[in-house]
Amino acid sequence: MHFEGVIPAALTPFDANDEVDVDALAATAGSLLDDGVTGVVATGTMGEAQSLSRSERRLVIETLVAAVDGRVPVTAGVSSETPSTSSAYAEDAAAAGAEALMLLPSLGYSGDAREIESFYRAVSESTELPIMAYNNPKASGTDMPPALVARLAAIDGVVAIKECSGDARRLAELLNITDGFEVLVGGDDWALEGFCAGATGWVSGVANIAPRECSDLLRLCHEGNLDDARAIYARILPLARLDMRPKLVQYFKAAMDLTGRRGGPCRPPRLELNESEQHEVEEAVAALGAGVAA
Helix, strand or coil, X not given: XXXXXXXXXXXXXXXXXXXXXXXXXXXXXHHHHHCCCXXXXXXXXXXXXXXXXXXXXXXXXXXXXXXXXXXXXXXXXXXXXXXXXHHHHHHHHHHXXXXXEEECCCCCCCCCHHHHHHHHHHHXXXXXXXXXXXXXXXXXXXXXXXXXXXXXXXXXXXXXXEECCCXXXXXXXXXXXXXXXXXXXXXXXHHHHHXXXXXXXXXXXXXXXXXXXXXXXXXXXXXXCXXXXXXXXXXXXXXXXHHXXXXXXXXXXXXXHHCCCCCCCCCCCCCCCCHHHHHHHHHHHHHHCCCCXX
């Protein structure tokens, strides 16, 4: 299992009765595959995982597994407050057909390095699925610096890191201090920098709206065609910069609606965007230009 290429962090659509809209979820996944994505992440931050029940998490994973039909791997977010809860989510994910897991450090408790390492080790020992560690201080309340990530890389089963601290310099450092450990871009507005540093993949919000552009960006970076890569990146950046805002889910669901994909409402406590925020999304989508589905 390798976490290579452009991997959308799937949003979870809800219907008028606030139920998971499985038809919309499956349709979106199918359209993303047609545009060159190489995997999909379910039940992560972008997927409103903390707003989903355990059964809904499993439903989302099952729906995506069925929709991709073996063409790309599905990675399931299993973040929680305790190792036992994350291990239970991991068991459900495996039963639903996920091929890998994504895991933040313990939610709601900023543990020290020893406690964080113990957390990851406990979850890893409970499952046979490979784990992508996830460093997102805004989502978990805990920052995992490169030295700590290197310790996690020594745990059997922890094979990758989604780096989302906001410090693009960490990508090169992580690659330099680990051996055979996959480092993925975790924030949309440092993707070009990450690819050029050697990141193997990109867990992306923007890829839900502009998967072809994101795939082209990665290809151009690999080819060394930085002039064309920068041109695409300039179009992506207005939307990409919304990825690091507290309302990222609302922003990207609104962008999906604007481009003909089913975003729809969020669950409380998230509310709809106000007029100025909606206008900001509209301008960001317009900046993507031609080539985005309408």
